[in-house]
Amino acid sequence: xxxxxxxxxxxxxxxxxxxxxxxxxxxxxxxxxxxxxxxxxxxxxxxxxxxxxxxxxxxxxxxxxxxxxxxxxxxxxxxxxxxxxxxxxxxxxxxxxxxxxxxxxxxxxxxxxxxxxxxxxxxxxxxxxxxxxxxxxxxxxxxxxxxxxxxxxxxxxxxxxxxxxxxxxxxxxxxxxxxxxxxxxxxxxxxxxxxxxxxxxxxxxxxxxxxxxxxxxxxxxxxxxxxxxxxxxxxxxxxxxxxxxxxxxxxxxxxxxxxxxxxxxxxxxxxxxxxxxxxxxxxxxxxxxxxxxxxxxxxxxxxxxxxxxxxxxxxxxxxxxxxxxxxxxxxxxx
Amino acid sequence: xxxxxxxxxxxxxxxxxxxxxxxxxxxxxxxxxxxxxxxxxxxxxxxxxxxxxxxxxxxxxxxxxxxxxxxxxxxxxxxxxxxxxxxxxxxxxxxxxxxxxxxxxxxxxxxxxxxxxxxxxxxxxxxxxxxxxxxxxxxxxxxxxxxxxxxxxxxxxxxxxxxxxxxxxxxxxxxxxxxxxxxxxxxxxxxxxxxxxxxxxxxxxxxxxxxxxxxxxxxxxxxxxxxxxxxxxxxxxxxxxxxxxxxxxxxxxxxxxxxxxxxxxxxxxxxxxxxxxxxxxxxxxxxxxxxxxxxxxxxxxxxxxxxxxxxxxxxxxxxxxxxxxxxxxxxxxxxxxxxxxxxxxxxxxxxxxxxxxxxxxxxxxxxxxxxxxxxxxxxxxxxxxxxxxxxxxxxxxxxxxxxxxxxxxxxxxxxxxxxxxxxxxxxxxxxxxxxxxxxxxxxxxxxxxxxxxxxxxxxxxxxxxxxxxxxxxxxxxxxxxxxxxxxxxxxxxxxxxxxxxxxxxxxxxx
Numbered sequence: 013x014x015x016x017x018x019x020x021x022x023x024x025x026x027x028x029x030x031x032x033x034x035x036x037x038x039x040x041x042x043x044x045x046x047x048x049x050x051x052x053x054x055x056x057x058x059x060x061x062x063x064x065x066x067x068x069x070x071x072x073x074x075x076x077x078x079x080x081x082x083x084x085x086x087x088x089x090x091x092x093x094x095x096x097x098x099x100x101x102x103x104x105x106x107x108x109x110x111x112x113x114x115x116x117x118x119x120x121x122x123x124x125x126x127x128x129x130x131x132x133x134x135x136x137x138x139x140x141x142x143x144x145x146x147x148x149x150x151x152x153x154x155x156x157x158x159x160x161x162x163x164x165x166x167x168x169x170x171x172x173x174x175x176x177x178x179x180x181x182x183x184x185x186x187x188x189x190x191x192x193x194x195x196x197x198x199x200x201x202x203x204x205x206x207x208x209x210x211x212x213x214x215x216x217x218x219x220x221x222x223x224x225x226x227x228x229x230x231x232x233x234x235x236x237x238x239x240x241x242x243x244x245x246x247x248x249x250x251x252x253x254x255x256x257x258x259x260x261x262x263x264x265x266x267x268x269x270x271x272x273x274x275x276x277x278x279x280x281x282x283x284x285x286x287x288x289x290x291x292x293x294x295x296x297x298x299x300x301x302x303x304x305x306x307x308x309x310x311x312x313x314x315x316x317x318x319x320x321x322x323x324x325x326x327x328x329x330x331x332x333x334x335x336x337x338x339x340x341x342x343x344x345x346x
Numbered sequence: 347x348x349x350x351x352x353x354x355x356x357x358x359x360x361x362x363x364x365x366x367x368x369x370x371x372x373x374x375x376x377x378x379x380x381x382x383x384x385x386x387x388x389x390x391x392x393x394x395x396x397x398x399x400x401x402x403x404x405x406x407x408x409x410x411x412x413x414x415x416x417x418x419x420x421x422x423x424x425x426x427x428x429x430x431x432x433x434x435x436x437x438x439x440x441x442x443x444x445x446x447x448x449x450x451x452x453x454x455x456x457x458x459x460x461x462x463x464x465x466x467x468x469x470x471x472x473x474x475x476x477x478x479x480x481x482x483x484x485x486x487x488x489x490x491x492x493x494x495x496x497x498x499x500x501x502x503x504x505x506x507x508x509x510x511x512x513x514x515x516x517x518x519x520x521x522x523x524x525x526x527x528x529x530x531x532x533x534x535x536x537x538x539x540x541x542x543x544x545x546x547x548x549x550x551x552x553x554x555x556x557x558x559x560x561x562x563x564x565x566x567x568x569x570x571x572x573x574x575x576x577x578x579x580x581x582x583x584x585x586x587x588x589x590x591x592x593x594x595x596x597x598x599x600x601x602x603x604x605x606x607x608x609x610x611x612x613x614x615x616x617x618x619x620x621x622x623x624x625x626x627x628x629x630x631x632x633x634x635x636x637x638x639x640x641x642x643x644x645x646x647x648x649x650x651x652x653x654x655x656x657x658x659x660x661x662x663x664x665x666x667x668x669x670x671x672x673x674x675x676x677x678x679x680x681x682x683x684x685x686x687x688x689x690x691x692x693x694x695x696x697x698x699x700x701x702x703x704x705x706x707x708x709x710x711x712x713x714x715x716x717x718x719x720x721x722x723x724x725x726x727x728x729x730x731x732x733x734x735x736x737x738x739x740x741x742x743x744x745x746x747x748x749x750x751x752x753x754x755x756x757x758x759x760x761x762x763x764x765x766x767x768x769x770x771x772x773x774x775x776x777x778x779x780x781x782x783x784x785x786x787x788x789x790x791x792x793x794x795x796x797x798x799x800x801x802x803x804x805x806x807x808x809x810x811x812x813x814x815x816x817x818x819x820x821x822x823x824x825x826x827x828x829x830x831x832x833x834x835x836x837x838x839x840x841x842x843x844x845x846x847x848x849x850x851x852x853x854x855x856x
Contacts, residue, residue, distance in 0.1 A: 215711040215719045221700065222708055228694035232656065232686070233708040233763070234677035292699060 041286050041338075045301040052308050060315045068311070070194065076307035077200035078255050078262070079278065080300055084207050085251035087282040087299040088217070092244040093224040093291030094142065094149040098134075099252050099278055100271030101160035106131050106256025108164045111173040111266030120182045124260075128253035134160065135249025139242035149245070157275070164268035173266040186262025196258060203251075208296040220244055224291030280327070281306055284334040306330070354417060356381050356544050357402070357513060362411035364397055371397040373568045374411070379513065384535055384545045386555040386576070388588055389565035390782035395548055398565070399515050402546075403435045404428040416512075434511035438518045440498045444491035449474035451490055452505045477504045480534060482527060495522045496642060503531065507538075514538065515546045520554060521779070524641045525810075525843060532558045550783070552581040553811060564588055589784050596787050597815030598794040607632040610668070611802035612684075612771050614653065617662035622648040623826035626662070630771065630802045635793060637817030638806045639842050645826040646806045647689060650773035654679035654686050666770060680709055683770035687760055687777060689806070691753075695760045698749040702741060703730040705748050706762045713766065733762035737792055754785025761792065771802035778812060790816050810839045822846050 056063040082099050089096055106127040113123035134156060141152045188195045211217045222230040223240045230237045260266055285302030287294030306327060313323045357379040364372040372394045379385050389395050400406045402413075404422035413420055415431060422428050425435070442451045449471040474486035481500045490498060499522045506514060516535075520528040535545055535558060547559055555562055556576055564571040564587040571587050585596070612630040617623070623645040630636050638646045652660040655673045664671045666682060673679045676686075688695040697705055703726050707714050714726040730744040737758045741751060748759055757777065764772050774793070778786045793816060797803045807813045813820050819833040822845035830845035832838075 213720050213723075215715045215721060218704070218707075218711050218721060221704075222697060225697040225700050226694070229688075229697055230708070231676070232688050232694045234675075234680040234710075235708075236675070236677065292697070 042295075042298055042301060045285070045298070045305060049301065049305055049308055052305075052312060056308075056312045056315070060312075063312070063315055068315070072307055072311045073197050074194060074262075075311070076303045077194075077196045078258050079274065079281075079307075080200050080303045081203050081251050081255045081258070082248075082274070083278050083281050083299050083303050084203055084296055085248035086278045087285070087287050087294050087296055088207070088211065088220060089149075089244045089248040090279075090282055090287040090289065091211075091224045091291060091294045092220045092241050093227060094241055094245055094248075095153065095279065095289065096138070096149065096245065096248050097153040097275045098138070098157040098160055099248065100274030101157050101164065102131050102134055102249050102252040103256040103259065103274065104164045104268060104270040105134075105160045106253040107260040107266040107270060108167050108173070108268055110257055110260055111175055112167055114175060114178070115173060120178055124257045127257060128250060131253030131256070132246055132250040135246035135252075136242070138249065139245035142245060143238035143242045161268075161272075168266070168268040170268060172268065175260065175265055178261070178264055183261050183264060186258055186260070186264075196262065199258065203254075204296055204300055211296055221292060224293075226292070277306060277327075280331040283338075284331065286338070302334075355379055355414075356416060358414040358417075359398075359402075360412050360414075362398065362401065362413070363409045364401060364406060365409055371568050372401075372408070375565065375568070375570045377563055377570070378573070379544045379546060380561075381544055382539050382542045383560040384539050384547055384558060386547045386549065386559040386562040387565065388549075388555065388562055388584055390588055390784065393565040393588070394568040395565055396517070397568075399435065399517060399546070399548070402428070402513075402515065403433060429509055429511075432510065432512035433515070434506035434509045434513070435515040436502050436506045436517060436519055438521065440495070440502055440522075442490045442498055442501060445489060447471075447487055448478070448484060448490055448493070448501055449486035451501055452477065452486070452508055454505070473508075474504070477507055482530060494643065496524055496527055499523060500527065500531075503534075507534075511543065513544050513546065515548075517548045518550065519547075520549065520551070522642070526641075526847070528554070551809065552584065555584070556581055566590055585783055589782075596783070596790070598791045601634055601797075601818045605633055605798075611666070612653075612804075613663075613665040613668075615663040615665075617649065617652060617660060617664065619648065619652050619658040619660050619826075622658060623652070623823075626828060628821055628828065628831075630804060632800060632802070633797055634818040635797050635803045635805060635816055637813040637820035638804060638823060639810065639813055639820050640823035640846050642808065644823045644846065646823050647775050648826075649823065650686060650775070650804060650806065654684050654773070656686060680767055683767065685709065685764045685767065685769045685772055687764055687772065687774040689775035689779060691756055691760055691780070696748050696756060696763075699747055702734070702739075702744040702746055702748055702751075702759055703727050705759050706730040706733060706744075706766050709763055709767050729766060730762065733765055734758070736765075737762055738788060752782075752785075754781040754788075757781050757785065757789065761789070765796075769801060771804070772796070773804045773806070775806045776808065777805060778807075778809075786812075810842055813837075813842070814839065 053064075062068050082103065086096060086099060109130050110120070110123040110127035113126060114120050118126075138149075138152050138156055141147050142149055185195055185199070190198060211220070219230070219235050219240050222233065222235055223237045227237050230240075259270065281302035282294060282299040283289065283302070284305060285295065285298030285300065287299060309327065309330065310323060313326060318326075355378045357377070359375065359377040362372050362375045362377075363370070375394065375398060377398065387395050387398070397406060401408050402422070404424045404427050407423065413422070420431065422431065422433070428435070443454075449467070452474045453470050471486045478484045478486055478500075481504055482497070484493065484497055484500060490501065493501065499519060503516070503519060519531060523531065532554075535547070539545055547555070549555055559576050561573055561575055562579070562584060563573040564584060566588060574584070609632040610629050611632050614629070615627050617626040626649055628636075638649070640646045648658060652658045653664055654676055655678070656676045664673075666684065671682060673682065679685070692698060697708065706729060707726050711721060712719070714729055715721045727744055734741065734744060739758045739762065740755055748756055751759065761777075777793070778789055781789065793803050793805065805813065805817060814837045817837075819831065820837055820842060821828050822830045822832070822842055824846055832841055832845070
């Protein structure tokens, strides 16, 4: 809009076209991720005959879809300036609570509802400690990570709960397909599309960006920043609950040790996708691309018979590379 | 002034050029610093002052030109080298370690080079005490974090004084100082100059330049414009040289007698906060610009933040257009139409990495959204464009991040943010801090236009000439109470300073 620049305006060459540049960089991050994923696909289709088979693609999609729901929650929390290390154990706890209730004769749907509500309550509890008591997200969620894991092991005695009598219509969530498309993937796409829209276009989630970008400036704009952080913290745990229930339906069991190390994967995906640990930036689309990238890499390495230990090293290196590139892009931008 | 025997300059710079990417920050700048003189550098933001200083201090390397120190060509490659050559630089931003004592901060570079493994705290504190003794009452053993901003600034200056420098660069050192502290600093500057130390003094404040400096060099758009003896020029001439045109009206016309209204917009009665202020009562009338003066820490900002419930536990009554206000939270205050423009634009005023449009919409995103809470980006853009053109905002487009704008334009974005909710009363805390002269005059005009349009305006400023130039009436705050009110011919710097530092009771007694 050059109409705003008046004739008296002193031309400041530094600012002209800068937005175009930023836009390009942003576009670069997502197109860059897509290109890397495509390159991996092409390379892998030559390297392994199984890679481009329907079964492998389906397995890969199933693997990232449920975790992707947790990534959505984590991304929103990161944008608001928070972080949650407890996602893995809270997801497992949802399974364990629903599983135990089901084994004690509760209807699986009601049991799932109670489990999700319990996870939401855990998130609200963390939100309380962060916003009211004034502790840091990192410490609070670290404590909850350990506590929730302890509860899982306590409730199950450390052994997986076999839920062989789950009704087929419940298992359908995790195992069924509509046409050729697995239900899990449909749920995932719906969650992603809905939250992507909410995050970009609604006033409530705009306040999440304001809060994460500069909490003090947000407070000085009349935004109740503590309420915002409380809500994003709660939402992340609630989405963990949803993911836990889908995992239970998919596995037909509740596994108390599920999701160990999940927080690293989830945070890595969001950060590779452009979320900043200092808050204020990130997109759902980018974070999902980050999830897909990590998942394709894992799957490729497995197909290539690379040792599990090497897989961890490679995943860590990808994270470090992505964050380093990001740091330089930001520096150039700032 | 100098009276020094040697007449050749200590520092002589010729034809200095420097580019950052496509931006030419310096295009052939000449500068000459004599021994024992206080030499002011004046220029708008972006004129090249900081680049020039950073080159002298070795932070940046020049692309071309020459630099003679004491008659010998030098190429300074780092601040450490500049220190060895006797060049000290007190930056505008405070860069102290908050959790370390004042003495250790002052001697940071000494501890860095000492051979001894053990710290000799007693000696450090004694030496620090000697230096601080000239500057003000600061205990060298306390942690820096416990000091006020102005005290921290004095510690920065003390730090530079330990370096035995021949050239001392001071970048807006008085921005955070009270009037009294500033006067002490000027005294020290003159003493140093009489000892033969040359001082480069950067400031936006013409009064300071004309009261304390020997010569002034003006830069504009990276170019050298002129160097003048202060005694042979006028503030008007310097300002014109800085902006490249004659600024005829730095301050807009005040309210005429026939424009005065008895209509009261804001009526504050017995406002009290637990520790910060007591019994504050005043009225803001339609059309007028009311000023709040006082020393830093007197409670000026706290009073207006208390009214809109940004901070503090406040009791007392506030009426807006005769209606008593019930405000529990700043959000309520915004809905009632009472908004606050923060003194710290970057810290808590703006979202620097977000777009201009998003910043302007921040006070009430609901305004540019549908009833369901879905933001209409076209309305958001249109709102920012409308307010931007009303305030003469210079930007490529409103999708630009605010961090890409100059200080003056950032401040216009902050003001546009206030105006987006059609406020009834605006509190502006230091509305022109860090803003160049041209934008300053524009902001003053905007305030006057708003007041004429019926918006209540209260301005807080530490720059007395600004308060006197802009306001129709000034309330002076001292130690959390209103110590007096001045208007008309009574509005002089002396009178306001008197009320701010000594107070009304004794003023009446004398």
